Amino acid sequence: MLDSFANKFRGVVLAAVVLLLSAVFALQFGGPQAEGCASGGQGGAIAQVYGHKITRAEYQAAYTLAGGEGYTDDRAKEQKLDQHVLYGLIERSLLAKEAREIGFSVADEQVLERAAEDGILHLSMSVNAGPMLPRSGPQRFDFNDKDGNFSKDNLKNFITYRLRRSMLEFTRSQVEESLAQKMRDTVTANVAVAPGEVWDAYVREKESVQLEYVRFSKAYYEQQVKPTDADITAFLSSDKAAVDAEYEKQKARYTGLEKQVRARHILIKVDGSASDEDKAAKRAVIDGLLKRARAGEDFAKLAAENSEDTGSAKEGGDLGWNPKGRMVPEFDDMQFKLKAGDISEVVQTSFGFHVIKVEAIREGDVPVDEAKRELAEQLYKDKKSIELAKAAADALTQKLQGGTLALEDALRASQGAGPQTVPPAGSAEGEEKKDPLAPEVRQTRPFGRSDTAIPGPFDSSPMVAAGYKLTEAAPLGSGPMQLGDDLFVYKLLSRADADKAAFTPEEQERIRTALTRRKQGEVLDVYVRGLLDRATADQKVLVDEPAFQELVGAGSLPQS
Numbered sequence: 041m042l043d044s045f046a047n048k049f050r051g052v053v054l055a056a057v058v059l060l061l062s063a064v065f066a067l068q069f070g071g072p073q074a075e076g077c078a079s080g081g082q083g084g085a086i087a088q089v090y091g092h093k094i095t096r097a098e099y100q101a102a103y104t105l106a107g108g109e110g111y112t113d114d115r116a117k118e119q120k121l122d123q124h125v126l127y128g129l130i131e132r133s134l135l136a137k138e139a140r141e142i143g144f145s146v147a148d149e150q151v152l153e154r155a156a157e158d159g160i161l162h163l164s165m166s167v168n169a170g171p172m173l174p175r176s177g178p179q180r181f182d183f184n185d186k187d188g189n190f191s192k193d194n195l196k197n198f199i200t201y202r203l204r205r206s207m208l209e210f211t212r213s214q215v216e217e218s219l220a221q222k223m224r225d226t227v228t229a230n231v232a233v234a235p236g237e238v239w240d241a242y243v244r245e246k247e248s249v250q251l252e253y254v255r256f257s258k259a260y261y262e263q264q265v266k267p268t269d270a271d272i273t274a275f276l277s278s279d280k281a282a283v284d285a286e287y288e289k290q291k292a293r294y295t296g297l298e299k300q301v302r303a304r305h306i307l308i309k310v311d312g313s314a315s316d317e318d319k320a321a322k323r324a325v326i327d328g329l330l331k332r333a334r335a336g337e338d339f340a341k342l343a344a345e346n347s348e349d350t351g352s353a354k355e356g357g358d359l360g361w362n363p364k365g366r367m368v369p370e371f372d373d374m375q376f377k378l379k380a381g382d383i384s385e386v387v388q389t390s391f392g393f394h395v396i397k398v399e400a401i402r403e404g405d406v407p408v409d410e411a412k413r414e415l416a417e418q419l420y421k422d423k424k425s426i427e428l429a430k431a432a433a434d435a436l437t438q439k440l441q442g443g444t445l446a447l448e449d450a451l452r453a454s455q456g457a458g459p460q461t462v463p464p465a466g467s468a469e470g471e472e473k474k475d476p477l478a479p480e481v482r483q484t485r486p487f488g489r490s491d492t493a494i495p496g497p498f499d500s501s502p503m504v505a506a507g508y509k510l511t512e513a514a515p516l517g518s519g520p521m522q523l524g525d526d527l528f529v530y531k532l533l534s535r536a537d538a539d540k541a542a543f544t545p546e547e548q549e550r551i552r553t554a555l556t557r558r559k560q561g562e563v564l565d566v567y568v569r570g571l572l573d574r575a576t577a578d579q580k581v582l583v584d585e586p587a588f589q590e591l592v593g594a595g596s597l598p599q600s
Contacts, residue, residue, distance in 0.1 A: 498524030
């Protein structure tokens, strides 16, 4: 009885609130000012949908309702919040139009009642909005006073001063929002998830594979390929078609060139905070190397043995061909002053002390034979480095096929090293001497069937598929796998499978809810895009982009 009385009392109070709001709507915001308030009314349209104008003021209110005031300028720009708010309003108009055409209607009192009873207001965001942005639909706001009771003054102030809308404008907007939501609900009402889909999703979520692997990097083995002139000449003869094809692909690199320099250098690093004594010691080292270079010692050998630029040191200090402006100014100025064969004085840059030797200079069109020889050298290195990587990967695979060796021990054995020859991973000695590209045993993170097994500039899905075929009884891959330019030897480390006993009703409902929401989003996305595409094709959606950009700042609108 008390519950019945409470419900009746609540209904009476609610009705009184709605009537009071309606009175405010009719008396305080009625008349001419209801169409404009301080917000500019229907003037300043930035878009039209089937003749309905979306005004600057309406956009600004929607931006506020979406929480835009809480975004920094950079974050709002990164998330494209302004664009998604505008297209949310456009899509709202399209959905509301569809809702009316199939017979839906919403009374002013209904939206006022929802706001007064539950603090519920509706907003629309573009279906393209990212996961970090609010979603279209009902949002809860707090219009209660300090005692926890609904306050019409709080609602009125929110509408008037936060949204800068009249009660009429606000109510009409919320009617449109409610109609759009009815259409969203209608479109997604029949979306269902089959029991098999729930189990498959559970399996994808719970199962994982973790591998240990060795990567045989093409770049690592390329350092070991040192072709002679005779090697390049022979390659030009045996692989002429490949060289010719590569030249046609890269011809632009060799025609109409600005001046370029090919130089080698030796670097002795100097920290910016180094003491005068330390700098003097470093200077003495580079001065000694300069003296040896000018005395006729092989510059490439000096660079390989002494340069602290580890990347170029492996290539004898070779920096390749560089146009002016690619290097730091002090270095650049010096290398472009030198003639081919010259060795510089000591050059100081932010990196430290350098000695530079210019190997060659070119400008304009590079002779075809010279260009093809350069390309042939790179193609030769590519071919030989992959052959070396494959040979090393095959050797490791052979050591593993007996099934008795751990991957670490098999790697040492395949390299002809015993356990005491190679410093253990993580030791100070090992870390100091180890090339980061050298083959070593690594582990993947546990990954699912749709995850990336090994990050890199390649598609690792073949490794994922192969990993899921491995078992404890047969943990070794069938052979080296090539991903991009690199080869991988891999072995099962651990595997977790979905447990049927743990597939409880609660888990099933959790997954079913998530899948349903995702499928509803996909269905709604297709439907709304179809409405937008048709309306755009019929020129029923018009956006005044200059006016919009003036309002929100620079940036392009998303394409339908």
